Amino acid sequence: xxxRAVITGVGVVAPGGIGTKAYWKLLSEGRTAxxxxxxxxxxxxxxxxxxxxxxxxxxxxxxxxxxxxxxRAAQFAxxxxxxxxxxxxxxxxQLDPGRIGVSLGTAVGCTTSLEREFIVGSDRGKYWEVDxxxxxxxxxxxxxxxxxxxxxxxxxxxxxxVSVVSTGCTSxxxxxxxxxxxxxxxxxxxxxxxxxEAPLSPITVVCFDVIRASSTRNDDPTTACRPFDKTRDxxxxxxxxxxxxxxxxxxxxxxxAHIYGEVAGFASRCNAYHMxxxxxxxxxxxxxxxxxxxxxxxxxxxxxxxxxxGSGTKxxxxxxxxxxxxxxxxxxxxxxxxxxKSMIGHSLGAIGSLEIVGSLLAFEQDLIPPTANLHxxxxxxxxxxxPLVAREKKVDTLLTVGSGFGGxxxxxxxxxxxxxxx
Amino acid sequence: xTRAVVTGIGIASPNGLGPTAYWRATLHGExxxxxxxxxxxxxxxxxxxxxxxxxxxxxxxxxxLLPQTDHMTRLTLVGTDWALRGAGVQPNDIPDTDIAVITxxxxxxxxxxxxxxxxxxxxxxxxxxxxQSFAWFYAVNTGQISIRHGTRGPGAVVVSEQAxxxxxxxxxxxxxxxxxxxxxxxxxxxxxxxxxxxxHQASGCLSRNNNPKRAYLPFDRDASGYVAGEGxxxxxxxxxxxxxxxxxTRIYGEIVGYAATFDSKMPSREPxxxxxxxxxxxxxxxxxxxxxxxxADAAGIPELDKAEAEAIKGIFxxxxxxxxxxxxxxxxxxxxxxxxxxxxxxxxxxWSAIPPTVNVENVVPEYxxxxxxxxxxxxxxxxxxxxxxxxxxxxxxxxVREYR
Numbered sequence: 062x063x064x065r066a067v068i069t070g071v072g073v074v075a076p077g078g079i080g081t082k083a084y085w086k087l088l089s090e091g092r093t094a095x096x097x098x099x100x101x102x103x104x105x106x107x108x109x110x111x112x113x114x115x116x117x118x119x120x121x122x123x124x125x126x127x128x129x130x131x132x133r134a135a136q137f138a139x140x141x142x143x144x145x146x147x148x149x150x151x152x153x154x155q156l157d158p159g160r161i162g163v164s165l166g167t168a169v170g171c172t173t174s175l176e177r178e179f180i181v182g183s184d185r186g187k188y189w190e191v192d193x194x195x196x197x198x199x200x201x202x203x204x205x206x207x208x209x210x211x212x213x214x215x216x217x218x219x220x221x222x223v224s225v226v227s228t229g230c231t232s233x234x235x236x237x238x239x240x241x242x243x244x245x246x247x248x249x250x251x252x253x254x255x256x257x258e259a260p261l262s263p264i265t266v267v268c269f270d271v272i273r274a275s276s277t278r279n280d281d282p283t284t285a286c287r288p289f290d291k292t293r294d295x296x297x298x299x300x301x302x303x304x305x306x307x308x309x310x311x312x313x314x315x316x317x318a319h320i321y322g323e324v325a326g327f328a329s330r331c332n333a334y335h336m337x338x339x340x341x342x343x344x345x346x347x348x349x350x351x352x353x354x355x356x357x358x359x360x361x362x363x364x365x366x367x368x369x370x371g372s373g374t375k376x377x378x379x380x381x382x383x384x385x386x387x388x389x390x391x392x393x394x395x396x397x398x399x400x401x402k403s404m405i406g407h408s409l410g411a412i413g414s415l416e417i418v419g420s421l422l423a424f425e426q427d428l429i430p431p432t433a434n435l436h437x438x439x440x441x442x443x444x445x446x447x448p449l450v451a452r453e454k455k456v457d458t459l460l461t462v463g464s465g466f467g468g469x470x471x472x473x474x475x476x477x478x479x480x481x482x483x
Numbered sequence: 484x485t486r487a488v489v490t491g492i493g494i495a496s497p498n499g500l501g502p503t504a505y506w507r508a509t510l511h512g513e514x515x516x517x518x519x520x521x522x523x524x525x526x527x528x529x530x531x532x533x534x535x536x537x538x539x540x541x542x543x544x545x546x547x548l549l550p551q552t553d554h555m556t557r558l559t560l561v562g563t564d565w566a567l568r569g570a571g572v573q574p575n576d577i578p579d580t581d582i583a584v585i586t587x588x589x590x591x592x593x594x595x596x597x598x599x600x601x602x603x604x605x606x607x608x609x610x611x612x613x614x615q616s617f618a619w620f621y622a623v624n625t626g627q628i629s630i631r632h633g634t635r636g637p638g639a640v641v642v643s644e645q646a647x648x649x650x651x652x653x654x655x656x657x658x659x660x661x662x663x664x665x666x667x668x669x670x671x672x673x674x675x676x677x678x679x680x681x682x683h684q685a686s687g688c689l690s691r692n693n694n695p696k697r698a699y700l701p702f703d704r705d706a707s708g709y710v711a712g713e714g715x716x717x718x719x720x721x722x723x724x725x726x727x728x729x730x731x732t733r734i735y736g737e738i739v740g741y742a743a744t745f746d747s748k749m750p751s752r753e754p755x756x757x758x759x760x761x762x763x764x765x766x767x768x769x770x771x772x773x774x775x776x777x778x779a780d781a782a783g784i785p786e787l788d789k790a791e792a793e794a795i796k797g798i799f800x801x802x803x804x805x806x807x808x809x810x811x812x813x814x815x816x817x818x819x820x821x822x823x824x825x826x827x828x829x830x831x832x833x834w835s836a837i838p839p840t841v842n843v844e845n846v847v848p849e850y851x852x853x854x855x856x857x858x859x860x861x862x863x864x865x866x867x868x869x870x871x872x873x874x875x876x877x878x879x880x881x882x883v884r885e886y887r
Contacts, residue, residue, distance in 0.1 A: 067832035072639070078495055103606070105608055107608075108609055113603075118644070121767075131542055158747060158752070159744065159755075159758060162539075162745075163745070168620060168621075168622070169620055169621075170621065170642075176600060178757035179597070179600050179604075179678055180604060182678070182681060183553070183600075183601065183604070183678070185603030185604045185605065186600065186601040186602070186603065186604030186606075187605060188600065189522075189597075189677060190522065190523060190526050190599075190677045191680075192681075193526065193527050193681050193684055194682065196681045196682070196685045197686070198685060198687075199683065200682045200685035201682050201683065201685050201686035201687075201688075201874070202875075203595075203682070204674075204679065204683075204686075205589045205590060205642065205644055205817075206621065206642050206876070207589070207642045207643045207647070207873060207875055207877065208873075208874075208875055210642075210643070211874075211876055211877075214583070214876065215748045217746065219745055220742060220745050220746070220747050220752070220758075221745065222640050222642065222742075222743040222744065222745070222746055223743070223745040223876070223877060224642065224650055224877075225641065225642035225643065225741070226639065226641060226642075226645045226831050227588065227621035227641075227642050228622045228638065228639060228640050229617070229620060229622040229626070230664065232622075235639060239654075241600065241642075242657060246657070248742070248743075262605075263603060263608070264596075264599070264600055264603055265864070267608045267611045267615070268611070268615050268616035269604055269616065270608060271608075271609075271611050271612070271613045271615070271616075272613050272616060274616075327635065328638065329637045330580075330635060330636065330637065330638070331584060331625070331626070331629035331630075331634055331635055331636065331637070331638035332635065333579065333629045333630050333632070333633045333634055334630065336551070336614075336617045336623075336626055336630065337617060345635055348580060348635070361527055370716065378813065380792045381799070384688045392593070401810070419692075421780050422848065444858045449615050453757070461730045463696055465622075465624060466616060466617045466620070466626070467620075467622045467623065467627075467629075467638070468624025468626050468629055468630060468638070469618060469622065469638055470624075
């Protein structure tokens with residue numbers, strides 16, 4: 062009997078609000094939470110907007126020690142992790158800790174803290190030989206992002222397989238795919254997974270500035286990210302975290318758990334093309350979609366919704382539109398597509414998990430969140446991108462995709478599970 | 484169950500570039516921990532490291548790759564080239580979608596990153612390299628390998644500090660089971676720049692002894708921490724059927740068992756290393772008595788050494804199995820070190836010899852370890868257990884065996 066991985070708990074820290082409820086309200090209402098950057102003085106930079114989370118660690122119950130010690134992204138993971146644990150209804154301390162795993166996605170880890178400490182130690186870049194006397198005791202935790210999975214593992218009491226999955230902007234999908242593999246192969250019964258990212262710091266902004274990937278619509282930050290719109294001019298960065306409790310199906314059924322859905326298929330592909338460029342044909346993303354569908358024993362025509370990468374760059378829009386058509390054929394034209402980055406920005410290694418959670422909530426509510434800011438659809442993008450307003454639709458099988466620097470292309474098929482409780 | 488064999492090994496280690504040079508040096512106990520040359524260490528209390536000598540990236544890589552890559556990516560790309568050449572894989576031998584790339588990282592391209600941070604903060608945003616966005620992040624090596632060799636199969640990057648070097652190979656085996664023919668896998672870490680060095684010093688794990696012969700002494704009563712180094716191993720891991728498609732392909736050994744566990748924060752709970760080793764043995768379907776050598780994690784920190792010695796003793800009994808730590812010659816290489824240990828174990832089997840642990844003089848008697856000291860031990864090796872731990876609680880274990 063093959064083992065299946067289902068989602069029984071979710072937790073979110075996102076722009077527009079903390080917690081799953083606030084997140085769903087934003088998505089379902091099609092509002093945007095991108096704004097001018099307030100975390101630091103962004104005036105020297107080309108793109109000065111982001112989807113920022115209004116995150117108060119004290120209000121979220123973190124101790125002063127945790128706040129001092131942990132990078133913001135790790136703080137997100139702890140807070141969203143606690144929400145997901147409680148949402149799952151699992152008594153974590155009653156489980157065999159050796160059967161609990163963690164798989165956490167992040168693209169740039171603790172960059173924000175590393176940069177902050179660099180500025181101090183190098184006296185704003187004056188010295189190549191960074192001064193050791195300014196090093197904070199937990200600097201090594203910022204150095205290697207595995208420290209964040211450690212934090213989440215401590216939060217849930219995991220003693221099974223624990224890892225960070227760091228594949229750039231597909232990390233949030235790939236970490237959940239990795240978690241599903243751990244469950245299916247029998248290495249764990251529960252894996253707490255997801256992605257976290259708090260990349261909003263000068264070096265991250267500049268990374269995207271210098272390659273002109275980010276939007277310059279600084280005067281209109283709330284509508285700056287415009288996937289599939291012909292006036293789009295780039296991505297808007299974001300931050301956030303989604304944590305997902307993934308559980309073996311029979312384990313979940315035995316305790317009568319509410320099941321959001323099943324990770325029925327997952328595949329990743331390298332495009333072997335370019336570290337930042339995408340080939341307009343979308344072959345590798347399409348390959349990933351096909352494999353994920355096959356694994357899920359689903360036909361292209363079963364797909365009721367596509368959660369797009371929708372980063373807001375032209376090359377991405379063309380790339381994924383081509384991939385959807387290549388995989389789904391004529392059915393692609395009948396399938397609603399939407400992109401959440403239009404509302405919450407691109408939180409790099411977290412966004413894939415945020416998109417999974419948003420899609421699961423769409424399952425629950427029979428409502429597909431829209432693509433915000435889509436007023437003038439690019440004629441080269443000729444699918445149904447669900448502009449502006451959420452749409453009621455009952456969906457049993459959906460597809461969510463991601464695409465990232467390094468050439469990573471990932472696809473996941475989520476399915477409703479019969480007899481899912483609650 | 485799909486089997487996974489190692490057919491190509493690319494090594495960049497402080498004591499040797501390439502599997503032949505590395506193995507010769509390692510069997511002879513040639514230590515390569517030396518005063519740091521890559522930056523001026525005068526202002527840092529830790530002054531020694533394992534640096535990969537004589538590596539001229541420009542001799543191996545096209546000029547256009549140099550401005551867009553950190554040192555660790557260059558080592559990775561060259562290591563991958565060697566592994567593929569050793570395995571005799573030619574372009575188009577294997578469908579491009581049937582090749583996976585699974586690497587491990589501990590740090591990103593931090594030397595590159597420090598340079599760009601310095602430009603940003605000292606000169607201004609317009610001076611930052613267009614390559615910064617990907618040259619320093621943790622996914623860079625998988626992406627660059629895939630582009631260099633045109634591989635269009637699955638790609639992944641795992642981060643679990645030193646244990647990640649083992650986890651990446653475990654994940655590669657998973658990909659073979661899911662249907663790919665061949666995986667390029669392993670890790671290379673290099674973070675020998677001032678910014679990264681300050682972080683290493685802050686870990687609390689580096690030895691404060693700057694005598695290269697006395698700094699890194701795992702299991703010794705004078706253990707005082709470890710020495711950091713750079714390098715690692717990239718391997719070609721494939722199915723036997725795939726290897727058979729290229730007649731004459733040398734099979735170094737087989738990966739037969741793997742498991743990962745995590746240490747609880749609660750001191751009342753037993754550390755997970757022993758459990759990882761037991762699970763890996765179970766995964767291999769093998770008994771402890773079939774293991775001929777253990778490649779230890781060898782943290783060089785007394786509490787961690789004690790915990791590892793107890794785990795080994797718990798499984799094999801007192802002095803129950805030869806244990807070695809060739810990383811005493813190179814320093815700890817983080818994700819690269821986990822992979823290099825697996826490569827060493829595979830080479831041990833292939834060449835019927837256990838490389839020694841160097842510099843250790845006084846093994847703590849209570850550990851009851853049969854540590855292979857100073858001289859290689861020759862004789863048939865059928866199977867080896869590799870242990871790796873990552874800071875923060877990570878434990879991984881891998882069982883490798885001669886291929887029959």
